[in-house]
Amino acid sequence: MDFAAFPDDYSAGFAVLVGRPNAGKSTLTNALVGQKVAITSNRPQTTRHTIRGIVHRDDFQLVLVDTPGLHRPRTLLGERLNDLVAETLSEVDVIGFCIPADEKIGPGDRYIAQQLAASGNKPIVAIVTKADKVSHEQLTEQLIEVSALGDEIMSAERVARKQRRDRQERKKKGEQMPFRKGSGPAASRASAKGEPASGVVNDGRGGWADIIPVSAVNGYQVEEVAKLLSTHLPDSPPLYPTGELTDEPEATLIAELVREAALEGVTHELPHSVAVTVEEMEFREGRSEENPLLDIHINLFVERDSQKGIIIGKQGARLKEIGQTARKNIETLLGTKVFLSIHVKVAKDWQKDPKALGKLGF
Ligand SMILES: Nc1nc2c(ncn2[C@@H]2O[C@H](COP(=O)(O)OP(=O)(O)OP(=O)(O)O)[C@@H](O)[C@H]2O)c(=O)[nH]1
Structure with missing residues (x-):
């Protein structure tokens, strides 16, 4: 592996893009990296696996980790997703919190903002x-709203951290704990529901580290986002050789491409219920070296008949359409001819079954 020479002030590190489903994380990852690595679709929650794209520039290397939408756990799968997110957050140097310009800030x-704030420093x-997607005025308004949220x-x-510290101090000293308005069970419930905790005022010490608008579709400010994120990276030599766009195992990318093709234009409930595994990948015997053919056997699991x-x-x-679309994308990804066979199987309630989840790679 050939690491290009790098200047003294080079920085390198990890960034994660988080945000609710459909916030534009995958599309931004692709725009930053400049090649399709993360999987996008107009259906929420298509990104289940952590797929890294690497942004190489002369003076920095930004390794992007694309996570699933951070959301409240509903099923076991949801909980696992959130575990994955928490783990990812602890491993990065900077967090990019994506909020769409064209939708009101919601619960x-x-x-998510609360989870990020609580996750560390x-x-x-x-x-x-x-x-x-919005006018200049609407964008300005949204920037103000987002800034106020921060x-x-x-x-x-x-405030919460200070209260925790104080409580610990008092506990150490053996003092009794007074009940304070805004710190009881009702307040914790409000906070768990994503509602503003009553009584907390802006302490004037600032919110987000930075705030920036971007359009991954027309390229507006994409480079600026890369630069801004890179200012939070530590001084470091490159972590990956230049030219390497993803370190995700091929099988995961292939499974994602099949999943993406399967979800194209389907109803809302399905995305949660589809899981894809690559059962076998083998070059067909008897083919010439110049004209290889890769046989790929896929299992596609759904929950109901x-x-x-x-x-x-x-x-x-x-x-047939799913197979054709997926095959074309896989061929582009691997640069080789592919024969793809997809078996559709029903695995009842696989989302709630830890064993099934393990088998499916979650
Ligand atoms: N007009 C416009 N559409 C965008 C932009 N970025 C993303 N989109 C669209 O918004 C939808 C969701 O984008 P994704 O990148 O898949 O969103 P995501 O946050 O990765 O979604 P999940 O994988 O569900 O978490 C897709 O239909 C994108 O084409 C943008 O900058 N401009």
Whole structure:
């Protein structure tokens, strides 16, 4: 592996983009990296695995970790996703919090903001995505809202930390703990619901480390986002050789491409219920070296017979389309001809079954 020579002031490190489903994380990752590595689709929660894209520049290297949407656990799968997110947050140098410009800040954003603030002392850069979808005035308004959210959440977090410290101090000294308005069970419940904790005011000590608008679709400020994130990276030689765009195992990318093709244009409930595994990958015997063919056998799991019907389609028409789309993308990814076979299987309630989850790679 050839590491290019790098200047003295080179910096390198990890960044994670978080945000609620559909916030534009995958599209921004792709725009930053400049090649399709993370999987995008207009269906929420398509990114389940952590896929890294690497932004190489003359003076920095930014390793992007794309996480699933951070959300409140509903099923066991949701909890595992959140564990994954927590683990990722602890390993990065900077967090990019994506909030779409064209949607009002909601409880989902608030909840994520609180989780990020509570997760530690990592700098959080608020990234207002999809800037192309709104007018200049609307963008300005959203930037003000997002900035205010940062001030409020970070102030609340500082207050909470101070209260925790005080409580510990008092405990150490053996003092009795007074009940304080805003710190009882009702306040914790409000905070768990993503509602603002009452009584917390902006302490004027600032919120987000930075705030920046971007459009991954028309390229507005994409380079600036890369630069801004890189200012939070430690001095370090490159972590990966230049030219390497992803270190995700091929099988994961292949499974994601099949999953993406399967979810194209389907109903809302399905994304949660589809899991894809690569069962076998082998070069076909008897082919010449110049003209290899890679056989890939895929299992596509759904939870119900009705979902199986949706995937397969009338006389197998949809499955055929899925196969063709996925095959083309896999061939582009691997640069080799591919024969793809997809078996659709019903695994009842796989989301709630720890054993099944393990088998499916979660
Ligand atoms: N107009 C416009 N659309 C965008 C932009 N970025 C993303 N989108 C669209 O928004 C939708 C969601 O984008 P994704 O990048 O898949 O969002 P995500 O946050 O990765 O979503 P999950 O994987 O569900 O967490 C897709 O239909 C994108 O095409 C942007 O800058 N401008």
